[in-house]
Each structure stands twice: as structure tokens, then as C-alpha cells.
Amino acid sequence: MQAIDHHAWTNRWRSRHPAEKLLPAVSLLALTLILPPLNIGPLALTGATLATVYGAQVPLRTVLKVLAAPTAFLLAGAPFLAVSLDFSHGFSLHFSADGVRLALETTVRALAAVSCLSFLALTTPLADWAPLLRRVGIPSGVIELILLVYRLIFVFAERALTGRQAQTARLGYSRPDRSVRSLGLLAGSLFQRSLEQARRLEIGLAARGYRGELRVLTLEQPLSWARLTAAMAFVVLIGVMGGLLAQVWT
Amino acid sequence: MHIAEGFLPPLHAAAWTAVSLPFVMVSARRVNRLMQDQPQFKLLLAASGAFAFVLSALKLPSVTGSCSHATGTGLGAILFGPSVMALLGTIVLLFQALLLAHGGLTTLGANVFSMAIVGPWVAYGLLRGTQGLNAPLAVSVFLAAMLGDMATYTVTAGQLALAFPDPASGVLGSFIKFMGVFAPTQLPLAVIEGLLTVVIVNLLRQYSSDELRDLQAFPRLFTVEVRP
Numbered sequence: 315m316q317a318i319d320h321h322a323w324t325n326r327w328r329s330r331h332p333a334e335k336l337l338p339a340v341s342l343l344a345l346t347l348i349l350p351p352l353n354i355g356p357l358a359l360t361g362a363t364l365a366t367v368y369g370a371q372v373p374l375r376t377v378l379k380v381l382a383a384p385t386a387f388l389l390a391g392a393p394f395l396a397v398s399l400d401f402s403h404g405f406s407l408h409f410s411a412d413g414v415r416l417a418l419e420t421t422v423r424a425l426a427a428v429s430c431l432s433f434l435a436l437t438t439p440l441a442d443w444a445p446l447l448r449r450v451g452i453p454s455g456v457i458e459l460i461l462l463v464y465r466l467i468f469v470f471a472e473r474a475l476t477g478r479q480a481q482t483a484r485l486g487y488s489r490p491d492r493s494v495r496s497l498g499l500l501a502g503s504l505f506q507r508s509l510e511q512a513r514r515l516e517i518g519l520a521a522r523g524y525r526g527e528l529r530v531l532t533l534e535q536p537l538s539w540a541r542l543t544a545a546m547a548f549v550v551l552i553g554v555m556g557g558l559l560a561q562v563w564t
Numbered sequence: 565m566h567i568a569e570g571f572l573p574p575l576h577a578a579a580w581t582a583v584s585l586p587f588v589m590v591s592a593r594r595v596n597r598l599m600q601d602q603p604q605f606k607l608l609l610a611a612s613g614a615f616a617f618v619l620s621a622l623k624l625p626s627v628t629g630s631c632s633h634a635t636g637t638g639l640g641a642i643l644f645g646p647s648v649m650a651l652l653g654t655i656v657l658l659f660q661a662l663l664l665a666h667g668g669l670t671t672l673g674a675n676v677f678s679m680a681i682v683g684p685w686v687a688y689g690l691l692r693g694t695q696g697l698n699a700p701l702a703v704s705v706f707l708a709a710m711l712g713d714m715a716t717y718t719v720t721a722g723q724l725a726l727a728f729p730d731p732a733s734g735v736l737g738s739f740i741k742f743m744g745v746f747a748p749t750q751l752p753l754a755v756i757e758g759l760l761t762v763v764i765v766n767l768l769r770q771y772s773s774d775e776l777r778d779l780q781a782f783p784r785l786f787t788v789e790v791r792p
Contacts, residue, residue, distance in 0.1 A: 315663050315664055348574055380665050381665070383666070384666070394742065398731050399732065399741050400733055400737070410731055413730075420571060423570050423571075426570060427571075427670065428568060428569045428668070430570075431569045431669060440659070452592070455595075455599045456592050459599070462610030463614045463655055463656075466614035467659065470618040471618050471621065474618050474621075494759050494760055497622065497760055497763075498759070498763025499763065501622070502763065502764040502766075502768060504615060504618065504619070505615050505764065505772075506768065508611040509611060511611055512607040512608045512610065516603075516607045519607075
């Protein structure tokens with residue numbers, strides 16, 4: 315989490331207007347879902363990873379690390395899509411060509427989609443999403459809530475880590491039953507301190523004339539139509555290539 | 565149990581988003597009004613949302629050796645009620661997608677439906693139901709958290725079954741298949757989460773009865789005597 319957030323704030327495309335990253339990434343995501351996965355999938359995966367590594371200059375290692383967890387889940391799940399359950403003659407399990415194809419298509423599609431998501435996560439800090447959310451009509455109160463959650467997550471994560479270290483040092487996780495108890499105590503005390511933190515924030519803000527609206531300065535980033543067009547052209551190119559491949563193969 | 569980005573076919577992803585949207589919108593309107601009436605509610609909710617996210621990022625000890633994490637669905641429903649959880653859960657799921665690459669944007673609707681709508685309602689219903697039968701609080705909380713979790717998994721299995729019907733035995737066969745995968749892996753996790761939630765609620769009742777009152781939590785949680 316820290317790694318993703320770190321790169322989101324420090325990558326080379328950090329100062330770009332969020333729309334320049336959001337629109338192409340979301341369009342590519344839509345393409346991977348709509349077009350036949352075996353054709354568009356590898357292209358989208360390559361495109362999104364190239365954009366992250368060469369465009370935004372996020373180290374490949376980080377990208378791979380981010381992709382590793384969802385990939386492991388997908389690979390673990392794939393066999394269950396491929397296996398088919400049959401009740402017609404009693405109860406039997408068997409592989410079918412359709413099932414294998416379905417599993418392959420789904421895994422490839424999901425992998426490509428995850429790479430689009432990780433591009434977004436690694437290049438655009440969550441705070442930059444706020445204007446977009448405002449534009450789609452989400453109440454400003456809810457957006458403020460989102461930004462507050464974003465800030466507090468890191469405060470609490472640090473506390474959780476410290477607490478966990480302290481518990482581990484006292485053998486709090488040496489046995490399964492102890493682990494449950496330790497984790498419960500950790501979560502409970504974390505929650506108490508979260509509420510305390512909220513109360514302190516509230517007092518501090520009230521002292522500064524808080525009336526239910528938090529005003530913050532945001533960095534003004536001019537939208538470059540040239541860059542946006544180029545990025546969209548890249549996405550369209552991937553889409554067209556995917557479409558052509560589909561024609562050639564069939 | 566998050567469905568990964570891109571895992572669902574486009575029609576299913578869109579349909580689940582359409583199903584979840586009204587719930588989240590009603591919840592957002594309600595929470596927005598609450599926040600306007602009481603500005604401090606916003607901070608309380610933000611703290612709780614961040615807490616839920618961090619809780620879900622903490623690895624849960626699992627019997628099989630593999631690690632998984634708590635959903636926090638039951639705890640959230642017990643503390644805030646399901647109408648607030650729809651929005652709060654959606655926010656947490658959004659953060660999980662964008663900060664951990666866990667879950668996704670296209671599958672957000674499906675995940676919201678199982679984890680922020682069905683799970684909390686089942687947990688809340690069970691808490692109210694069992695409390696109505698005068699069950700001990702610990703038993704109620706355990707059942708609410710555990711079965712809330714199970715409800716979430718069942719819905720997820722159902723969503724996957726609908727999206728990937730078995731070529732031989734259709735949606736039902738596929739559902740049995742996915743439940744067959746979830747039951748051995750997730751049932752122990754649900755039990756652990758149930759126990760965990762009891763430990764948390766006990767701790768909060770002992771030391772944080774004032775805060776619980778602020779949360780407008782389920783009445784029985786804080787009307788009991790506070791131990792010194």
C-alpha cells in the first residue's frame with residue numbers, strides 16, 4: 315500500500331492533469347472487457363505496463379509486485395472455471411474444451427484489466443480523483459469523507475504496524491488462539507484510538523471555525539489536449555490491433 | 565472475498581453496478597444529511613472508514629496456513645447499521661482497489677452488493693433477531709459477524725455462478741462448484757472473524773461506551789453497565 319501510494323505521488327506523470335491518465339486508462343479497461351480477451355488482453359497488458367514503466371517511470375519491480383497478488387488469485391481460481399460438474403450420470407467432474415477456453419479467456423481478461431487498474435493506482439494519487447468524482451455528481455460532503463479516509467488510513471496503518479510489532483515481540487502471535495485474541499485486541503484498541511483521533515480532529519477544526527466544509531488548496535494542472543489525444547490514440551491503436559488480430563485468427 | 569478487476573463479463577459487471585447503485589445513493593444521501601446536521605459525524609465516519617480499511621489489510625491467521633483478511637462487514641453493521649454501511653463499504657472497497665489493487669473498478673458494483681449491502685443487512689438482521697430472542701450479546705455478535713461473512717461468500721459464489729454457468733450442469737452446478745471452493749477455505753475464516761468481532765465489541769463495551777453512544781450503535785451494546 316505504501317509503495318503504491320509512494321509511486322502515485324512521485325512518478326514522472328504525477329503533475330499531469332488527472333484526466334490525461336484517467337480517460338485513457340478507463341477506456342483501455344473498457345476495451346479489455348468488450349473485445350475478445352485472447353486478442354486484446356496481451357496487448358492491453360503490454361500497453362498498460364509499458365505506460366507505467368516507460369511513461370510514468372515506475373520501476374518494473376514495483377509493477378510486478380502490485381500485479382503479483384491478483385495474478386496469484388486468478389491462477390488459483392482458473393482451474394475451477396475449467397472444471398465442469400456433471401449430475402447427469404450420478405456425479406462427475408471433468409475438464410471440457412469449453413471450460414478451459416472460458417478459464418483462459420477470463421484469466422487473460424482479468425490480468426489485462428488488473429494492469430490497467432495498477433496503472434491508475436501507481437500514477438494517480440487518490441486525492442486527484444476528487445474533481446472527477448465531483449463531476450459525476452457525488453455530493454461534496456461524501457468527497458470530503460473520502461479524502462478524510464485517505465488521510466487517516468496512513469495514520470492508522472502506522473499505528474497498526476507498531477501495535478502488531480509490539481504484540482509479536484511479546485509472542486502474541488505464537489499460537490492460533492493467541493493470534494485471534496491479539497488481533498482482536500489490536501483491532502479494538504485501534505478503533506478506540508481512531509475514535510479519539512476523530513474527536514481531537516473535531517475539536518481542532520471547531521477551534522478554527524469548522525462549519526462542515528474543509529477548504530484545501532489543490533495544485534492547478536492545465537489539461538494538455540495534445541497529450542490526452544496522444545494517449546487516446548495509443549488506446550485506440552491497441553483496440554484496432556486487437557480487432558485486427560481477431561479477424562486474422564478467425 | 566473480492567472479485568478481481570475484469571473477472572466478470574461486461575454485462576454482469578454493469579448489471580451488478582446497476583443493482584448496487586440505488587442502495588449506495590440512498591445511503592450517500594442519508595449520510596450526507598447526517599453530516600450536514602452534525603459536522604462531527606463526518607470525522608467519526610472517516611475514522612471508522614479508515615479503520616475498516618486498515619483492519620482489512622491486517623492479515624488474519626488462518627487454519628490452512630494461507631493468510632486471508634477480515635471483511636469487517638459484521639462489525640460495521642453492528643456499529644453503524646446497514647444503511648450507513650452501504651456508503652462506507654463502497655468507499656473502503658474503492659480504496660482497496662486503488663491502494664492495494666485488490667478488487668476493481670468494473671467489479672466494484674458486484675463487490676459492493678455482496679460486501680457492503682447483503683453482508684451488513686444479514687449481520688444486522690441476525691443481531692436484532694437474536695437480541696429479540698434475548699440471546700447473550702456475545703452469541704448475537706458472533707452469529708451476526710460469522711453469518712454476515714457467510715452471506716457475503718454465498719452471494720459472491722452466486723455472482724460467479726451466474727457469470728460462469730457450468731457447461732454441463734448450468735448455474736446450479738457452477739454455484740455448487742464455487743461454494744465447494746469457498747466452504748472449506750472461508751468457513752474457518754468466518755468463524756475466526758466472528759470470534760474477532762466478539763473480542764473487539766467486548767473491548768469497546770468496556771472502555772469506549774461514550775464513543776459507542778456517539779455512533780448511535782445498536783442500543784444493547786452500551787446500555788449495559790460499564791465495568792470499572
